[in-house]
Amino acid sequence: MIETSRSGREGLLIVPLGDCALLVRFGDSLEDGANRAAQALAAALDADPIAGVVEVVPSLVSVLLRYDPAATEPFRLAGEIALRLSRPAEKPAGSHRIGVRFDGPDLAEVAAALGLTIADFIARHCAAPLRVLATGFAPGFVYCGFHGADLTLPRRQQVRPLVSAGSVLFAAGQTAIAASDIPTGWHVIGQTDFRNFDAARLPPTRLQAGDLVSFEALA
Incomplete structure (x- = not known):
């Protein structure tokens, strides 16, 4: 488990799931800030994809990244995720x-x-x-x-x-x-x-x- 707390994101967790996925979790329960953070990361990953990531699945307070283990590895992905968290992208709201x-x-x-x-x-x-x-x-x-x-x-x-x-x-x-x-x-x-x-x-x-x-x- 990779734990980080930056930019006011206390308790942010990046959790490996098997050998080809990471879960980025912003909270243990549904609340506005965690949901907005998950949406912001999903938008950032859409705007600036990470090489080797094959699928991004946002949910209420987390984002799942499936990746090709032949193309990347968890600690590199964690670093790339941190970069995108530091410069979040926002989609215009419909x-x-x-x-x-x-x-x-x-x-x-x-x-x-x-x-x-x-x-x-x-x-x-x-x-x-x-x-x-x-x-x-x-x-x-x-x-x-x-x-x-x-x-x-x-x-x-x-x-x-x-x-x-x-x-x-x-x-x-x-x-x-x-x-x-x-x-x-x-x-x-x-x-x-x-x-x-x-x-x-x-x-x-x-x-x-x-x-x-x-x-x-x-x-």
Whole structure:
């Protein structure tokens, strides 16, 4: 394990995974600073690729680098990563408006648990744009955050075996959108016609990490 703390990045870890991957981890839990740091590194690696790296996979608070062990090695990669952390690149944030029919089976329960009427919950949910934290878990699945502490609920205790593509999900201070039929433990609060995944597109996802999403209630 390679540990570094530079430029205010206390606790940054670079962890070898097997003999052909490194994980750059910015925190042990999801919070805004760690997420932004992971996005900034991914952007820097996109702008200035490292020779020998064959894939870069950002997630909520970490970035996975897969590399060709015949072309490079972990300590050299760690040095190259440090250089990019010292001169981060930022992608321009896109802006999107997504219409939601707030008619999900968990909507009333969510509003009640937060001490709100359904109308108040919808208004609060849509009051400010959310930032795309990451895409993943399933193709096109998108995590958006963060809601304030007063709009935060844990996930459901029971997993639904299947929710449909376009389901709008709510939990842990975030809103997520399912782009395919999936099981989920998130609260289902609505449905959207927006689809974030098309295999024929390049890139296949319409929303990118760092983009801003404004949700609006449809009649």
